[in-house]
Structure formats: C-alpha cells, structure tokens
Amino acid sequence: MSATGRSDVRHPDDFYSTPAWATIALLRVLGLPSRSTVLDPACGEGAILEVVRQLGHVTVGVELDADRAGRARGQGHFVTTGDALAFAEWPGAADAIVMNPPYTLAMEFVVRAIAEARPWGIDVAALLRLPWLASVGRAAFHREHPSDVCVLPRRPEFAASIKCKGRKREKGDARPPCSWSVLLPIDAPRFSACPLCGSKVDTVTTDATDYAWFVWGPGRGGRWSILTTPEAA
Ligand SMILES: C[S@@+](CC[C@H](N)C(=O)[O-])C[C@H]1O[C@@H](n2cnc3c(N)ncnc32)[C@H](O)[C@@H]1O
Incomplete structure (x- = not known):
C-alpha cells in the first residue's frame, strides 16, 4: 500500500x-x-x-x-x-x-x-x-x-484518502493554494480539517x-x- x-x-x-x-x-x-x-x-x-x-x-x-x-x-x-x-x-x-x-x-x-x-x-x-x-x-x-x-471482486478498504479542499485565496494573497493530502489506514483517526491551512477535507475510503x-x-x-x-x- x-x-x-x-x-x-x-x-x-x-x-x-x-x-x-x-x-x-x-x-x-x-x-x-x-x-x-x-x-x-x-x-x-x-x-x-x-x-x-x-x-x-x-x-x-x-x-x-x-x-x-x-x-x-x-x-x-x-x-x-x-x-x-x-x-x-x-x-x-x-x-x-x-x-x-x-x-x-x-x-x-x-x-x-x-x-x-x-x-x-x-x-x-x-x-x-x-x-x-x-x-x-x-x-x-x-x-x-x-x-x-x-x-x-471488491477493493479492500485498507486506506482512507484525505485531501484538503483548498484554502480560498483572499484578495492580494500570493500564497499558493493548499494541496495537502494523506493516505491513512482505514481505522486510523481521521483529520476533520487540513492541518496546514484549516480548510475542510475530502475523505475517500476506497483504495485506488x-x-x-x-x-x-x-x-x-x-x-x-x-x-x-x-x-x-
Ligand atoms: C500490511 S501489514 C499486515 C498486517 C496483518 N497481517 C494484517 O493483515 O492486518 C504488514 C505488517 O508487517 C509488519 N512488518 C514489516 N516488516 C516486517 C518484518 N521484517 N518482519 C515482521 N513483520 C514486519 C509491519 O509492522 C506490519 O504490521
């Protein structure tokens, strides 16, 4: 994995x-x-x-x-x-x-x-x-x-793929949008917010x-x- x-x-x-x-x-x-x-x-x-x-x-x-x-x-x-x-x-x-x-x-x-x-x-x-x-x-x-x-015949859900939905760019903000992501074991504690920018995250629990x-x-x-x-x- x-x-x-x-x-x-x-x-x-x-x-x-x-x-x-x-x-x-x-x-x-x-x-x-x-x-x-x-x-x-x-x-x-x-x-x-x-x-x-x-x-x-x-x-x-x-x-x-x-x-x-x-x-x-x-x-x-x-x-x-x-x-x-x-x-x-x-x-x-x-x-x-x-x-x-x-x-x-x-x-x-x-x-x-x-x-x-x-x-x-x-x-x-x-x-x-x-x-x-x-x-x-x-x-x-x-x-x-x-x-x-x-x-x-189906995918073992070993992993949860968690991705930052991206920090919204404020006017005059030169910083690049956040692209944080992580793949964790299915039963590991999940992130409810991006640890880098605090935005919401998307969690997908099927393996690739x-x-x-x-x-x-x-x-x-x-x-x-x-x-x-x-x-x-
Ligand atoms: C993919 S996990 C599978 C664990 C378990 N068989 C299961 O299905 O839940 C692989 C495991 O191998 C262990 N491991 C890694 N290298 C090892 C080694 N050289 N000798 C014994 N165990 C090892 C890891 O710590 C991990 O727990």
Whole structure:
C-alpha cells in the first residue's frame, strides 16, 4: 500500500489491516483441514490470524512492531516479536503461510515464504496488488514460481484518502493554494480539517488499485479466479 506521493505520509512499517472478508474468501480456496496451523509472518495486530482462528485453525505469527505484536498476543495468538526476514527459520511447523506483507518488502517475504514452504509441501498465500503480476523485473520470478491468482471482486478498504479542499485565496494573497493530502489506514483517526491551512477535507475510503491473493504450492500455478466473498462480512 503506498501513499499518494503528495504529502508522503506512510503508516510506519506499511501497516494496513486485512479485512476479514478477504481472509475468509482465501481460506475457502486453501481448504485446510480443521485445526491446521497457519503462520502469518507479518501479522500486525492479528487481523488475518483472528479470522483463521475463528474458522477453527491454530495461529502463529511474527511481527516487527512490538506494540502490534503485543496486541496480537493479547488476542491469544502465538506471536514472536522480530524481523521475520532475519529469523534463521520461521516458527510454527505451519500447514499454510498466509500474509499481507509490507508492500516495500513484498518480494523478500514471498521468496522467503516459498523457501520455507517447499520442504513441507504447503501453500503460501500473499495479498498483493494485481500489477505485481505485470512487472518486467518480476517476469523471471513468475516463470520460475507460477502462482494461482485469486482476485478480490471488491477493493479492500485498507486506506482512507484525505485531501484538503483548498484554502480560498483572499484578495492580494500570493500564497499558493493548499494541496495537502494523506493516505491513512482505514481505522486510523481521521483529520476533520487540513492541518496546514484549516480548510475542510475530502475523505475517500476506497483504495485506488485492485488486489489478489497470489497462491504458491504443490499443484498450484497458472490458474486465476474471481473469489467469492461472504456477503455480510
Ligand atoms: C500490511 S501489514 C499486515 C498486517 C496483518 N497481517 C494484517 O493483515 O492486518 C504488514 C505488517 O508487517 C509488519 N512488518 C514489516 N516488516 C516486517 C518484518 N521484517 N518482519 C515482521 N513483520 C514486519 C509491519 O509492522 C506490519 O504490521
């Protein structure tokens, strides 16, 4: 998830919580037997793990940010605090790895997860932007590691885009109109007025790009589908 580029305010560590409906839809695809162990190596406050547990599985997580890791532990998940990419091996003897990796480290997390999963013959699912499929720089990777692509039929509202409606120019005012904007996680406290000029703000709560679960694993690769999402989630 990236900021608009205008104000360049990002949430620290690329923290954006995955909506429950997106995880529910993925778990239908994975078809794990009950009481499977699912690892989220960048688990944040445990949004994915919470759904996984509600659907009858055992949860294991890793999270870099100590506060977020603590909140996930507070929900009863088994979470280790630390940099998952620096761990010698990932915890959990998992039956599946499910993650919404930090956007800036997505490739590192995907490569590592595939390496962790291969000896166990388990699935890896990563929530990524659809354009992740289309980059020249990743073509060799996709050829070597073809995934199934399970497209989300609606946009995950990870973010609220907040823009200044613009300070009105007074007569003789030479200052340029305000163009402040920020992209925040959907559940972060919102700005009711522009912090720079005090004008009203516009808040748009849909994301600008489309997302899919990319799934690697035995027998996977080369198929795409549109996920069925739970109506009321
Ligand atoms: C996009 S959020 C997803 C959080 C959670 N899985 C969810 O869906 O709500 C990515 C998370 O990865 C964490 N993170 C970033 N770099 C990490 C690293 N090297 N090791 C472990 N966690 C990391 C961030 O702190 C953030 O909480």
